[in-house]
Amino acid sequence: MKQTGDLALMKKINKSIVMERIRHESPTSRARIAEKTGLTKATVSSLVAELISSDLVEEIGAGQSRGGRKPMLLLFNCSAGFAIGIDLGTDEITSILTDLNGRIVSESTVRSDNTNVDTAISALKACIGDLIKQAPISRYGVIGIGVGIPGFSDEQGNILFAPNLGWENIGLQAILEAEFAIPVVIENEANVGAVGEKRFGSSQAAASLVYVSIGAGIGTGIMLKEELYRGAFGYSGEMGHISIHHDGKPCRCGNLGCWELYASEHALIQEARAVYRDPTLDLDTLLKYAQAKETKALQLFTQHGRYLGIGIVNIINSLNPDRIIIGGRLALAEPWLVASMIEVVNKRSLPYPRAHLSIQFSTLGSKATVLGACSIAISRFFSSTKVWVE
Amino acid sequence: MKQTGDLALMKKINKSIVMERIRHESPTSRARIAEKTGLTKATVSSLVAELISSDLVEEIGAGQSRGGRKPMLLLFNCSAGFAIGIDLGTDEITSILTDLNGRIVSESTVRSDNTNVDTAISALKACIGDLIKQAPISRYGVIGIGVGIPGFSDEQGNILFAPNLGWENIGLQAILEAEFAIPVVIENEANVGAVGEKRFGSSQAAASLVYVSIGAGIGTGIMLKEELYRGAFGYSGEMGHISIHHDGKPCRCGNLGCWELYASEHALIQEARAVYRDPTLDLDTLLKYAQAKETKALQLFTQHGRYLGIGIVNIINSLNPDRIIIGGRLALAEPWLVASMIEVVNKRSLPYPRAHLSIQFSTLGSKATVLGACSIAISRFFSSTKVWVE
DNA sequence: GATACTTTGTAAATTGATTAAACTAACAAA
DNA sequence: TTTGTTAGTTTAATCAATTTACAAAGTATC
CATH class of the missing domain: 1.10.10.10 (Winged helix-like DNA-binding domain superfamily/Winged helix DNA-binding domain)
Structure with missing residues (x-):
């Protein structure tokens, strides 16, 4: 303003x-x-x-x-107040309570079928209520709640659309603020992860950071300087739906050849199930195979690294960030992905934008989201006023 | 700062x-x-x-x-000073003198082989010198010079790399400031075009605007709110080198299947020359054919519109701008491109980001660059201090 | 140990841009 | 002529930062 x-x-x-x-x-x-x-x-x-x-x-x-x-x-005095951060997944809710420095005081993960709005909101309220009870006595108490969601939201904290949850137009911020009388922020999961990595990860000095969250799909959070880029209407960062093959496989989004059809965790597992002829194979198993140096598994990861690289080249060429962080559960596969990914990036990206770039796998792991959610809540509390003179 | x-x-x-x-x-x-x-x-x-x-x-x-x-x-009092805007092309220099409102007082276009650094700089100096002489007497005189270049520059006005000119590491800002003792700004041509469209075109209310400049290649300028997004090191906006076909034709940049290999003016002309078996065919001729409703020309443009649409979908999904402007000489072909382009966009882009989006062809035409260059110079003169309270 | 010099932090007076309130000026409508 | 409205100026008050001075508490050196 x-x-x-x-x-x-x-x-x-x-x-x-x-x-x-x-x-x-x-x-x-x-x-x-x-x-x-x-x-x-x-x-x-x-x-x-x-x-x-x-x-x-x-x-x-x-x-x-x-x-x-x-x-x-x-x-x-980082104990003058406490913040709550939530990661609302499709089938579980992770929540943490931190002090004003983002140090975790308490955490919990509960399973919950969040595709049902009512169930999810009850579960959310329970989680938050629990953490509030656990917050130590302090001058300002719980100063804010940040919620990372797998979907789009507007600045008023309405969830506009969350495909994997099947939610549309849910005023989550208003609901939670009415319940707890504490300021609530709703933000896309990848955006929140970007904030977490920037604030608590190894990228605190980065001028512009792109966080690539790899799960069922691929989401991206973009931070320019200290600010989250939210696009014109809060829908930015769907880089998973950049087409890397203009007449490739059809995606449920309507486009053809979307990056996430090739490079998401879901895509990898589909491919692995076909290769191993095992329709129940999951990521953990595949990681074990790779650890045991099984050729098929290693080949799968190598190919997946290439696909990751292809999309990352697009990010480099279009946005020229100085830091890219790969997050999500697939970050666990770094040892078997990284070589082929870097090879593609080095071969294909424009040399100048690549020059000062550093690509890393998340060190915060699954904590990036909840920590980022806390960080946003804390930032709101301090509402730092900055002046930029051009 | x-x-x-x-x-x-x-x-x-x-x-x-x-x-x-x-x-x-x-x-x-x-x-x-x-x-x-x-x-x-x-x-x-x-x-x-x-x-x-x-x-x-x-x-x-x-x-x-x-x-x-x-x-x-x-x-x-828009006559309190005057600004100079330059478009440094590969084989010509366009320059204008405007008042502080961006109204053109004088303009000129000269041919010049700008692949030779010395020739180009002499020609630039001559153009600028001419315009300075033509500037009416005023309180502040010529208050700044903006130069749009087909390449990358840093914040100090060094041209880092300009592939089509073959320039590397030229301190153009310093050279011109030493000559004229007037503040000089160097900026990528597509970035400058984005500023021109935002300030003088039909997109003054846009919150985030992407200007797609189609010429030999494809460059893009990204404006977020009132600010140009320059990436971490000034190399942002090379959306022409987003791959739309990950195992497609090799591009001179090292990547495969870059958008500009399919959707640039150069790509269109190559295709047209093959179709017409005429190795000297140029855009003007092709436009005439289209005007005469020749089937082959119409088909070429229709296909080209589709390729344009494919890349634009990527821009929509990744950045969610509320305005996209197509500029460059190819904007002249709007009547024959627009239908197939819009069809692809409507079919392929995510519905929510598309909802509030408007796609337009440039109305400023070739003036977008020089006007934008002036606008940047004028903004620097006013060095507007903006305060954002977060 | 005495003296000189540094660094840390507070206190009092000054500065200067905004605000609030009162006022002048100018005009329309009844 | 009266009443009410809009435009712009004047004056005094406010308040946060600065300037200047100084006290407190230390180190370094002879």
Whole structure:
């Protein structure tokens, strides 16, 4: 939201700047913040005093002298409040409670048939209620709930369409906020994963990051600078439905030859079942075969890596991110996928966009989604005010 | 650049807000600006006074009363300075001089073999020198030069790589700034076209716009909100090198089955030359054939529209823009391309992202590039300070 | 141990842009 | 002529940051 400049905005900006420093460079001192931000020592002192009185910052005693008076060290009080993050899958709900630093306090996974809206919402409410009860007493209590969903949502937290759940037009944010009176954010699962990787993974310095979530289909979350790119109406990131074969197999989305028909976990399993003539084969089994160095399994993964690479080349050429993260359960197959994938990327992508790029498999694993959901909730709580001058 | 909040920033923000209003809603009055922006009448008065004394705004007399005292109408003084926009093609240079509203004062197109760096730079300097001489006397003179290039550049205005020119690592911005002592911006041709369409075309309200420039290859410029998306290192937008056929024809970029091998002007002409068995056939001739309703030409365009559609589906699914503009010389073929293109888009793209989308052919034609280049130069001059509160 | 110098943090006075409220100016409608 | 509305200015108050000064608490050096 664009707005005019007044003293309140000024203070909000500077308070955010100070808060960010303390959150991310804790412990630090008033003098050091003043030095790094360009604010005067007096301003920093006054803002820090307010942050202390609102329990977001604590003094933890004197630090080492740098040749003069010892600094009073300031710490971010990450226990001033707690956040809840949810991953709403098709047949289970994963939920975590974290402190304001994203450190997990409590977690749970329950099975639930989420294709039924009523069942799912009851289960969701139960999970959230449980975590709220477990939250330690704190100044601000549970400050927000973030929910990652396998589908599209708008800025008001309505689920517009979630194909794998069969949901359409469900005002989930409103329902949960009415129940708990806590701010709720609804966001696509891949978008949430992107935020999680950016904030808690190994990509915190990345300027632009694409998170590729591989499951039944392929979803992608795009982060530009510190912001999630949501497209014009919240439908961005369906890179799984980029056609890599314009007259290939028909996809249920209406297109032909979509990437996810070749490179999703589902596609791999289908192929593996055909090769092994075993209609019940699942990913875990296939991983075991690969670990045992079975030729057929290794070949399947090698081919799958190639398909992954083909789509990743499209991402590189079109968006030129400096970091691509492969997430979802298929990230477990990294050892057997990575070589052929990288080979395709190196052979096919434009050299300049590739030059500063790093491709990694998720280190957060299944935690990326729930952590990202918490992170979004926490960010909303701090609602950091930033000014960019072009 | 992120920065702290102080009184100077506050004023800069508000002055920009007032200036933007006057630029885009001219003529208007102090009272109306106050009403629409939320600033007080006193603040607006004070800022307008400064803008008037710096010659960017003029009073042009009283307007119509709305039931009380007549308002004093304020006009953006678009002749306070002038901007130069350049389109650096492979074999010609198009350049224009505009006022601060982007209205063209003077224009020229000269042929020049730009594959030779020295020749090209001399020709560029000559063009710019000519236009500077033609600029009317004004308070700020020529306030900036924008150059659209068929290649990649970094934020410092170095041309990193321009395949069709054969240029690599040329510090064009530095060279031109040293010569003319005027701020210079270097930007990819498709990016510049996107800015031109957004600012001067029929897409000024679009929240996110993708401009598809079809020529020898296919380039794309992506605008999110009011900002150009440049990727991590300035290499974004090479959607022409998204593969639509993963084991298709090899492209000189190293990839297989790139979209531009099927849907560029070059691809169309190659195909047409084969069909007509005429190795000298060009686009103008083919357009004439189509106008004369020749079956072979009509079929060629119909097929080409399908290929265009296939790539556009990829753009829709991955980025969910609310506006796509097809530009470049091939936009002239709209009447014979559009039906088959739209048919493919409607059949293949995801229904939700498609719902609020509008696809149009460029109305600015070849002017999009030079106008966009001017627009970027003008934006830099106003260096508008925008505040986003998240 | 005394002195000089540094660094940390607070206090008081100053600055400057916005706001709020009051006011002048100008006009329409009855 | 009166009443009410709109346009724009003036004046005083506000408030967050800055400037300047200074106190507190340390190190380094002779």
